[in-house]
Amino acid sequence: MEIDPLVFRLSIFILSIFIGYYVVWSVTPSLHTPLMSVTNAISSVIIVGAIIAGLAGNSDTIFNTSSIFGFLAISLAAINIFGGFLVTQRMLAMYKKKKKDK
Amino acid sequence: MLSANLSAIFYLISGVLFILALRGLSSPETSRQGNFFGILGMIIAVVVTFFSIGNFSTGFAVVLIFLLIGGLIGAFIAYKIPMTAMPELVAGFHSLVGLAAVFVAIAAFLNPEAFNLGSPGNIKLGSLIEMSIGAAVGAITFSGSIIAFLKLQGIMSGSPITFKGQHPLNALILISIIVITYLLCSTQSSNLFWILLVISFLIGFLLIIPIGGADMPVVISMLNSYSGWAAAGIGFTLENTALIITGALVGSSGAILSYIMCKGMNRSFFNVILGGFGATEQSASSQNREQRPVKSGNADDAAFLMKNASSVIIVPGYGMAVAQAQHALREMVDTLKKNEIKVSYAIHPVAGRMPGHMNVLLAEANVPYDEVFELEEINNDFANADVAFVIGANDVTNPVAKTDPQSPIYGMPVLDVEKCKSVLFVKRSLSPGYAGIDNDLFYKENTLMLFSDAKKMTEDITKNL
Numbered sequence: 001m002e003i004d005p006l007v008f009r010l011s012i013f014i015l016s017i018f019i020g021y022y023v024v025w026s027v028t029p030s031l032h033t034p035l036m037s038v039t040n041a042i043s044s045v046i047i048v049g050a051i052i053a054g055l056a057g058n059s060d061t062i063f064n065t066s067s068i069f070g071f072l073a074i075s076l077a078a079i080n081i082f083g084g085f086l087v088t089q090r091m092l093a094m095y096k097k098k099k100k101d102k
Numbered sequence: 103m104l105s106a107n108l109s110a111i112f113y114l115i116s117g118v119l120f121i122l123a124l125r126g127l128s129s130p131e132t133s134r135q136g137n138f139f140g141i142l143g144m145i146i147a148v149v150v151t152f153f154s155i156g157n158f159s160t161g162f163a164v165v166l167i168f169l170l171i172g173g174l175i176g177a178f179i180a181y182k183i184p185m186t187a188m189p190e191l192v193a194g195f196h197s198l199v200g201l202a203a204v205f206v207a208i209a210a211f212l213n214p215e216a217f218n219l220g221s222p223g224n225i226k227l228g229s230l231i232e233m234s235i236g237a238a239v240g241a242i243t244f245s246g247s248i249i250a251f252l253k254l255q256g257i258m259s260g261s262p263i264t265f266k267g268q269h270p271l272n273a274l275i276l277i278s279i280i281v282i283t284y285l286l287c288s289t290q291s292s293n294l295f296w297i298l299l300v301i302s303f304l305i306g307f308l309l310i311i312p313i314g315g316a317d318m319p320v321v322i323s324m325l326n327s328y329s330g331w332a333a334a335g336i337g338f339t340l341e342n343t344a345l346i347i348t349g350a351l352v353g354s355s356g357a358i359l360s361y362i363m364c365k366g367m368n369r370s371f372f373n374v375i376l377g378g379f380g381a382t383e384q385s386a387s388s389q390n391r392e393q394r395p396v397k398s399g400n401a402d403d404a405a406f407l408m409k410n411a412s413s414v415i416i417v418p419g420y421g422m423a424v425a426q427a428q429h430a431l432r433e434m435v436d437t438l439k440k441n442e443i444k445v446s447y448a449i450h451p452v453a454g455r456m457p458g459h460m461n462v463l464l465a466e467a468n469v470p471y472d473e474v475f476e477l478e479e480i481n482n483d484f485a486n487a488d489v490a491f492v493i494g495a496n497d498v499t500n501p502v503a504k505t506d507p508q509s510p511i512y513g514m515p516v517l518d519v520e521k522c523k524s525v526l527f528v529k530r531s532l533s534p535g536y537a538g539i540d541n542d543l544f545y546k547e548n549t550l551m552l553f554s555d556a557k558k559m560t561e562d563i564t565k566n567l
Contacts, residue, residue, distance in 0.1 A: 006228060009338060009346055016350030019121055024355040027127045029451065029476050030465075032359060032458030033188055034137075035127050036326055039352040040195040042120045042140055043333045046202050047169075048113075048151045049217075049340050053209035054165045055157045056216030062161045066213030071168045073205035076198045078172025079179070084195060085141050086180035091188075092137060094465040095130040097472055 034091045041084025047077035109154040110343060112146055117347030119143030124351060130471055147344050185466040186423045189322060189455040190254045196325045197247035200306075203240030203332040204299065207233050210339055211295055217340060223290050229339050230290070234283045236335025237295075238302040243328040245306030250321050253310075254455060260315025268312060269376065275305045313374065316420070316497075318455045319363040320374045327356025359457050366451030366477075368503075368514040396532065396544055398551040401562030404526050407550070409567060411488035413444040415480065417517055418460050419453045421494020421529070425556035428467040431493060434564045435469070441567070446483070447474040448517050450498035481518050490522040492543075493556050496529070500541045509539055525549040528559050 027035050053070025061067075104112075119139045126136015152162070183191050210217045210233055211225070219229040252258035279301060286294040313321050334349025364371050408414055416435065422428060435445045447469065453460045464474055484490060492499055499519040502509045519525055520543055527549055534540050543549055552559050 020354035075172035083176030
């Protein structure tokens with residue numbers, strides 16, 4: 001009997017939770033704020049779904065209710081992606097070691 | 103057009119890059135590289151999506167326009183936002199992830215063909231369940247984050263909002279969410295889908311209003327976690343590995359942060375979530391507080407004490423963020439260091455309004471991160487230090503947490519500030535902190551209270567050094 005693909009996705013999901021668990025525990029507490037902003041950015045990979053919805057219409061019906069929600073979601077996710085990664089980068093650039101270079 | 107298998111492999115690669123992005127954060131040296139991996143993973147995911155759809159007609163241009171609009175707004179915010187506003191920003195970003203998840207779920211519900219999920223009114227059962235979960239959790243994340251944002255921004259009062267029957271009402275709504283999801287899956291009725299969204303928005307709102315300002319570190323981490331679970335739910339709907347992996351990573355990351363924050367306050371997660379903390383105690387303690395003698399001093403006294411010290415430990419808290427005193431503080435420390443005084447910083451896990459809040463502010467003020475220590479690392483050093491300089495922190499230094507089993511904060515890990523030879527406590531007044539309890543430290547023999555704005559006091563001390 002074939003295994004339902006859902007089971008594979010569930011396996012990936014469960015294993016990723018464990019990866020997340022171990023990886024996040026190893027994050028140094030001083031970087032917890034960048035951790036939050038970067039997780040924010042990467043969870044916006046949901047933009048993939050938004051793009052699919054946005055491109056679903058054919059050339060006559062680019063704007064239908066479904067694709068409009070898709071377009072809006074693209075913008076929302078893009079705010080997060082650009083904002084999240086850039087603000088993380090800005091924060092991380094500030095973490096410096098003790099050194100007298102000015 | 104990319105084949106489904108090939109794009110699945112690319113999505114897997116981008117999932118792995120996201121794991122590496124989080125892995126990089128284990129130390130500041132590798133963190134920037136980690137962030138780069140994250141960006142790369144995102145680019146791969148987006149480009150692969152374009153190629154797997156293979157539709158580069160007018161619709162593609164529209165997508166790019168919306169992408170660009172969002173990207174410009176995001177970039178603008180990222181460059182303009184002051185570091186002190188980071189908790190609000192993160193809460194705001196969470197709300198956007200939640201709303202995006204809701205929108206994607208709506209789009210998929212209205213046009214399931216585009217996602218290979220069946221046809222309207224006849225969506226595959228599994229997909230419909232996943233979609234409903236993604237939409238409901240996304241809606242909760244959205245409205246909850248909006249409330250958190252308003253509270254942090256000060257637009258809404260930070261004090262808990264409670265009313266009679268709050269918990270039964272919330273329980274009722276949560277149960278009805280499950281019931282409606284069940285009915286939705288059996289009837290495929292679009293009305294039920296909209297009702298599900300509306301009550302999910304409502305419950306997100308209701309869940310966060312009873313939680314007070316200083317519990318925000320837990321709330322933000324929790325919403326971080328929710329945004330991940332919402333993404334994972336959508337990931338299952340779209341059968342997209344990158345989304346599933348990311349959702350799981352973010353979900354567990356937020357959960358761990360919530361756990362760390364709760365432990366830092368010695369409170370259970372449910373105690374925080376049920377809310378109302380600090381609302382009732384506050385009035386009680388202000389009535390029966392006896393007048394006890396306090397030693398207060400000025401910048402001159404403080405400068406004198408510090409000049410004669412050989413080691414100083416700085417204890418920053420939310421007050422430092424409010425007064426934007428981090429730069430003034432670093433200037434003071436620079437002057438101290440010129441006088442051969444050893445200075446280090448002690449950070450309590452729940453100092454500030456979000457995990458790691460203080461570290462970011464100190465980093466912004468060019469404080470090297472190897473001078474900044476966590477509670478466990480530095481707590482034994484207080485006994486050997488000459489001066490503890492408490493700036494904007496309160497409850498996290500209260501010795502009552504160790505001595506008085508009656509106290510609401512009893513058992514909370516605190517910084518052993520009172521073990522220092524002398525304590526300088528910068529504070530505007532003797533008012534109790536968030537927990538609504540008096541700080542015994544104010545009345546200790548070796549404590550000198552500096553009643554002033556944190557920034558002004560720090561600047562004045564620097565002048566007197």
